[in-house]
Amino acid sequence: MEFGWNPEEQAHRTSIRALLAETLPPNWEEVSVHGPGSDAQTAYSKQFCALLAERGLLIPHWPAAHGGEDAPVWHQFILGEEMWAAGEPRGAQYMNVNWVGPVLMRFGSPAQLEKHLPPVRRGESIWCQGFSEPSAGSDLAALRTTATPVEGGYRVSGAKIWTSYAGKADTCFLLARIPAGAGGASGKAAIVILLTDMRSEGIQVKPIPSLIGEGDIHEVFFDEVFVPAADRLGAEGQAWEIINFALQNERVGIARYEFSARTLDRAVARLKAEKRWDDPVIRDRAARALMLCEAARMLVYRVVDGKARDLPPDAFASVARWAVVQADNGVNDFMTEFLPDGLLGADPVQQAHHQRAIAAGIASGAAEIQLNLIARRWLGLPGEPARL
Ligand SMILES: Cc1cc2nc3c(=O)[nH]c(=O)nc-3n(C[C@H](O)[C@H](O)[C@H](O)COP(=O)(O)OP(=O)(O)OC[C@H]3O[C@@H](n4cnc5c(N)ncnc54)[C@H](O)[C@@H]3O)c2cc1C
Numbered sequence: 094m095e096f097g098w099n100p101e102e103q104a105h106r107t108s109i110r111a112l113l114a115e116t117l118p119p120n121w122e123e124v125s126v127h128g129p130g131s132d133a134q135t136a137y138s139k140q141f142c143a144l145l146a147e148r149g150l151l152i153p154h155w156p157a158a159h160g161g162e163d164a165p166v167w168h169q170f171i172l173g174e175e176m177w178a179a180g181e182p183r184g185a186q187y188m189n190v191n192w193v194g195p196v197l198m199r200f201g202s203p204a205q206l207e208k209h210l211p212p213v214r215r216g217e218s219i220w221c222q223g224f225s226e227p228s229a230g231s232d233l234a235a236l237r238t239t240a241t242p243v244e245g246g247y248r249v250s251g252a253k254i255w256t257s258y259a260g261k262a263d264t265c266f267l268l269a270r271i272p273a274g275a276g277g278a279s280g281k282a283a284i285v286i287l288l289t290d291m292r293s294e295g296i297q298v299k300p301i302p303s304l305i306g307e308g309d310i311h312e313v314f315f316d317e318v319f320v321p322a323a324d325r326l327g328a329e330g331q332a333w334e335i336i337n338f339a340l341q342n343e344r345v346g347i348a349r350y351e352f353s354a355r356t357l358d359r360a361v362a363r364l365k366a367e368k369r370w371d372d373p374v375i376r377d378r379a380a381r382a383l384m385l386c387e388a389a390r391m392l393v394y395r396v397v398d399g400k401a402r403d404l405p406p407d408a409f410a411s412v413a414r415w416a417v418v419q420a421d422n423g424v425n426d427f428m429t430e431f432l433p434d435g436l437l438g439a440d441p442v443q444q445a446h447h448q449r450a451i452a453a454g455i456a457s458g459a460a461e462i463q464l465n466l467i468a469r470r471w472l473g474l475p476g477e478p479a480r481l
Pocket of ligand 1: 227456
């Protein structure tokens, strides 16, 4: 079997690297340590995404009918690998191109497409994902935020937590439930998705200070917020199907192993410069970390290959995500043990990797839940996995 890239794919990769080398500011490494939710990176990501849009590199994989170029899945994926390896200069906007746009194209009304896609295509809009709540993380179906039907729309009340980029977001992809007393169905069927304007009256956003970067995670409170019915995505009762589709796109969208592998290369270069590379323990541990990165790469490629061939998503996406978390942690553990000063500021790239690695097994659904999914969907073991 041939795992190499064809000349066209190689040329695509080379041109993206050249663009990054030409465009990223000299202090980019220091900027990226502040995190994708920080003021500095948000401002830069808008400028950078506008440039990508101008050069046809923001949404080339989208259908031409929606402003893309019908580019092959692998082209988009190579772009993602290079962006992640460079510390993801698209910032929060990677979500828009990976899953928000595709979900809207599949399930949105013509009016919703007209409202939301143009700013995403221009690289201007920031979205946040209002899923998790204080008592509904892994068990997402337990969410309690209510959307009570009123004339012309819904009144939303409740609280979300860990919402990335909420302080900067224009729109929230918000999950809420129609209360049983207000005519709602029960369980998952009562959930609705509301594309909520973050400037609406009654929304309060509180940043949660954290190690993973400035302005990244938040609590968001909704107090009788009016959301017009026209902003509900899909029909009442259809939300769970849409959420499933969104999470499948979200989970394979991030080529984090590329960032881990290149951060490991950088750590090895430093160990060589410090004349520590002859230590067999260090070499052995570096080789193990590299193996985790390469295993993750191959498993992710298998998922992307399935997508490129239009195969239905299967449990392999969970295997790949588990492997990506192991790669993140393997490289982070290696550097924590042998180059601990890097985490404390001696190397901004290592520090940025550390910040992402410590959250890797929790964000986008806890890694343990992936094991549940693998057990049930692949190994055929009994039991109901908590999250999708
Ligand atoms: C950096 C970061 C960014 C995030 N961004 C967002 C965002 O933008 N939007 C959003 O909605 N959410 C976001 N989240 C929240 C994230 O999706 C949740 O943290 C995650 O789903 C886990 O939920 P929880 O925190 O409630 O933990 P819990 O579900 O309470 O889990 C706690 C622990 O118990 C384990 N566990 C729980 N249930 C089971 C089970 N059935 N079997 C085995 N183990 C189990 C979990 O694996 C975990 O280790 C973010 C989280 C982080 C860390």
